[in-house]
Each structure stands twice: as structure tokens, then as C-alpha cells.
Amino acid sequence: ALITLRQLLDHAAEHDYGVPAFNINNMEQGLAICQAAKQTDAPVIIQASRGARQYAGDLMLAKLIEGLQALYPEIPICMHQDHGNNAATCLSAIQHGFTSVMMDGSLGEDGKTPTEYDYNVDVTKKVTEMAHMVGASVEGELGCLGSLETGSGEAEDGHGFEGKLDREKLLTDPDQAAEFVAETKVDALAVAIGTSHGAYKFTQKPTGDVLAMNVIEAIHKKLPDTHLVMHGSSSVPQELQEEFNKWGGEMPQTYGVPVDEIVRGIKHGVRKVNIDTDLRIACAATLRRVATEDKSQFDPRKFLKPAVAAMKEVCVARLEAFGTAGWA
Ligand code: G3H
Ligand code: 13P
Ligand code: ZN
Numbered sequence: 001a002l003i004t005l006r007q008l009l010d011h012a013a014e015h016d017y018g019v020p021a022f023n024i025n026n027m028e029q030g031l032a033i034c035q036a037a038k039q040t041d042a043p044v045i046i047q048a049s050r051g052a053r054q055y056a057g058d059l060m061l062a063k064l065i066e067g068l069q070a071l072y073p074e075i076p077i078c079m080h081q082d083h084g085n086n087a088a089t090c091l092s093a094i095q096h097g098f099t100s101v102m103m104d105g106s107l108g109e110d111g112k113t114p115t116e117y118d119y120n121v122d123v124t125k126k127v128t129e130m131a132h133m134v135g136a137s138v139e140g141e142l143g144c145l146g147s148l149e150t151g152s153g154e155a156e157d158g159h160g161f162e163g164k165l166d167r168e169k170l171l172t173d174p175d176q177a178a179e180f181v182a183e184t185k186v187d188a189l190a191v192a193i194g195t196s197h198g199a200y201k202f203t204q205k206p207t208g209d210v211l212a213m214n215v216i217e218a219i220h221k222k223l224p225d226t227h228l229v230m231h232g233s234s235s236v237p238q239e240l241q242e243e244f245n246k247w248g249g250e251m252p253q254t255y256g257v258p259v260d261e262i263v264r265g266i267k268h269g270v271r272k273v274n275i276d277t278d279l280r281i282a283c284a285a286t287l288r289r290v291a292t293e294d295k296s297q298f299d300p301r302k303f304l305k306p307a308v309a310a311m312k313e314v315c316v317a318r319l320e321a322f323g324t325a326g327w328a
Contacts, residue, residue: 002069003076005100005137006187008043009227009271017323018266021045021080021229022315023276025052030064032279032308034072036315040325043076044315045100045272049083050111053093062096075328080139082274085109090127090138100137102190103127106144114144114165117176124184132185139272142180143172143192145231148210149203170194174218181226188227188272191219195232195257199277202255213261213268220269227271233257234277240314244281247288251281259321266322273322275314282310 012019022033024046037044046068048061056064065079081093081101086109090101105120107113124140131138144165151164172191181189193212195201202210216228236256244251262273286307290297297303319325 001073001076002065002097002099003043003078004135005045005078005080005139005272008045008076008078009188011043011327012271012324013225013227013269015323015327016266017327018262018270018273019043019045019078019324020315020318020322021047021082021272021274022279023047023049023052023082023274024061024064025055027064028283028304028308029279029311030068032311033315034068034075034077035308036312036319037075037077037328038072039312040316040319041328042319042324042326043078043328044319044324045078045080047080047082047102047274048093048098050085050089052082058092058096065097078137083111084127085111087123087127087130091130094131094134094136098136100139100187101127101131102139102141104141104190106141106192114169117180121180121183124180124186128185137187138184139188139190139229140180140184140186141190141192141229141231142177144170145192145196146170146194147196147201148194148212171212171215172219174215174222177219177226178222181223188229189219189223190229190231191216193230195230197232197277199234199236199251199256199281200254201232201234201236201257205255206257206261211257211261213264216265216270217268224269226269228265228269229272229274230257230262230265230270231274233262233273234275235259235262236277236281240278240281240285244285244288247285247292249285249288259318263321273318275318278314279311282314283307286310
């Protein structure tokens with residue numbers, strides 16, 4: 001059944017667990033996520049970016065979610081708009097059956113340019129007022145996602161901002177966070193702690209100076225009742241990088257957000273954990289493997305079925321690590 005982000009995260013807070021939010025673009029990702037949720041008896045958040053909505057089309061995505069719900073009636077699913085760039089994106093998502101939206105006012109409508117605090121408050125508040133009228137939840141973001149190693153955003157996936165920002169602008173300020181939540185009445189707050197989207201987050205295993213988990217602890221102290229969201233939280237596991245490269249992929253050594261750091265975040269108010277890249281790598285590595293091992297193969301199902309299994313394995317691991325398993 002479809003539930004709102006608020007319902008799900010209130011339950012998660014009550015029982016001290018976190019919920020992975022996996023990105024969806026197609027049927028195979030949807031099947032992998034739901035098969036994993038069913039196997040682990042877990043609720044789950046499925047989220048679609050603007051790019052996903054363009055790729056699959058709003059109607060196809062809406063029907064896909066409807067189909068997944070019908071196939072897996074026992075799983076509580078929250079359908080969420082990832083990184084809405086303005087009120088229109090958020091409202092049209094709700095029209096298509098999404099139960100939750102992210103209004104990301106930390107960047108402008110182009111999804112690149114860091115904004116001023118007042119703009120962020122105004123646009124987020126506007127969306128919250130309207131979404132709440134029709135029972136949908138809202139996630140806001142304060143601070144800019146981006147690397148503390150380089151002072152820049154993740155350029156590769158189009159979500160990063162342009163230019164360089166200093167540490168203060170990148171990280172969420174705990175006092176400002178308290179003010180932001182009071183003014184906008186968001187149901188969940190995405191915080192910036194040095195993570196970025198995509199595979200290339202850190203050039204070595206992250207320590208506290210580049211992955212600022214202490215900022216989460218400080219925000220949680222100020223806002224003990226606010227559900228916090230970690231973006232850019234793929235772990236980019238070594239095994240997946242090796243598997244991808246083994247079959248001809250070329251991914252330079254990189255480091256993501258270690259699962260145990262996320263688990264630590266969950267002890268300090270993190271309730272939603274965004275993961276896209278890990279599923280992308282698991283999928284791509286499998287497609288490469290089949291293409292290499294069985295060179296005469298041309299039936300897409302022979303590529304996609306094992307890819308679903310590989311993505312499912314990642315989902316199961318996160319649902320278990322974050323304590324989501326068992327709470328459906
Ligand atoms: O926000 C980042 C997610 O990984 C979605 O990426 O815009 O390429 O679909 P996308
Ligand atoms: P990753 O690129 O780390 O998977 O992050 C996804 C994300 O934050 C989607 O909003
Ligand atoms: Zn994100």
C-alpha cells in the first residue's frame with residue numbers, strides 16, 4: 001500500500017531505524033526494490049528524479065508504481081519526488097500519485113546554482129503549504145551537497161553546482177536548520193555533510209574532515225524531532241567496483257559513504273538514506289558480465305534478469321543494515 005513519507009519516517013523514528021530511498025527509472029529497478037522489501041519484510045521509499053520522469057514518462061511511472069503495489073500489497077511503499085526544482089514539479093508529481101515530494105530549494109530551478117536562504121525558505125514553504133493540503137509530505141534541503149575535498153559539487157550527473165564553495169556554504173548550519181524547519185514546516189530535512197551524487201565522492205576512505213557526521217549529531221541535538229535525510233549515500237562498495245572493472249568497465253578507484261557511517265547517522269536522527277549509484281553499478285556490472293560471458297546472447301531478458309538479482313542483493317543488504325527489515 002502507498003503511504004506518505006511522514007507516516008513512514010514517524011514509525012522509523014519511533015523504532016530507531018532508517019529507510020533507504022532507492023531511485024527508480026524502469027521496471028527492473030522497481031522489481032529489484034520490491035523483491036528485496038518483500039524478502040526482508042521491510043517498508044521502502046521509491047523515488048523518481050526529474051530525469052526519471054522524463055525517461056519513463058509520468059504515466060508509465062505512475063502505472064509502474066500501481067503495478068508494483070498490486071504485486072506487493074503487503075509492502076508499505078512511499079512514492080517520492082527526488083530533487084524537485086520548483087513548485088510545478090512537486091505538484092505535478094502529486095497529481096501523478098506521488099505521496100511525497102522533495103522541494104530542493106538549496107539550488108535554483110536549473111538544479112545547479114546555490115540559492116540564498118530566503119529564496120529556499122519561500123519556495124519550500126509554498127510547496128509545504130500546498131502539499132499538506134492534499135496529504136502529501138515534503139522534504140526540504142538546507143546546505144549544498146558537494147565535496148569538502150574539492151569544494152565543488154558533483155558535476156558529472158548534472159546535479160552539482162558550478163564553481164567552488166567554502167566549507168560553511170557546503171555544510172548545513174545547525175542553528176539555521178532549526179529556523180528553516182520552523183519556518184517551512186517540512187516533514188524531513190536533507191542535510192549537507194560533504195557527500196555528493198554519483199560514484200566519485202571521496203578519493204580515499206572518508207574521515208571526519210570530509211564526511212562531517214558530527215554535523216548530523218549537532219543538527220539532531222537542535223532538532224531531535226525532525227527526520228533527517230542523507231543524500232549521496234551510495235557506499236560504492238569495493239566488490240561492485242571490482243566486478244564492474246572485471247568485465248571491461250573502467251571505473252577509477254573511488255570511495256563512497258561507508259554503511260557503518262550511515263548506521264551511525266541513523267542513531268542520530270537520519271531516517272531517509274538516498275541510494276541510486278550502487279544499484280546503477282550493480283546493474284551495469286551484470287550487463288557487462290553477460291555481454292562478455294555469452295557473446296552470442298541477444299535476448300534482453302538474459303541480461304536484465306540477473307541484473308535485477310544483483311540490484312536486489314544491494315537493496316537487501318541496505319534494508320538489513322539500516323534496521324528497516326522486519327517493519328513492513
Ligand atoms: O539525484 C540524483 C539521483 O541519482 C538521480 O539522478 O537525475 O540522473 O536521475 P538522475
Ligand atoms: P548516490 O549517487 O550516492 O546514490 O545518491 C543518490 C541521491 O542522493 C539521490 O537523491
Ligand atoms: Zn540527492
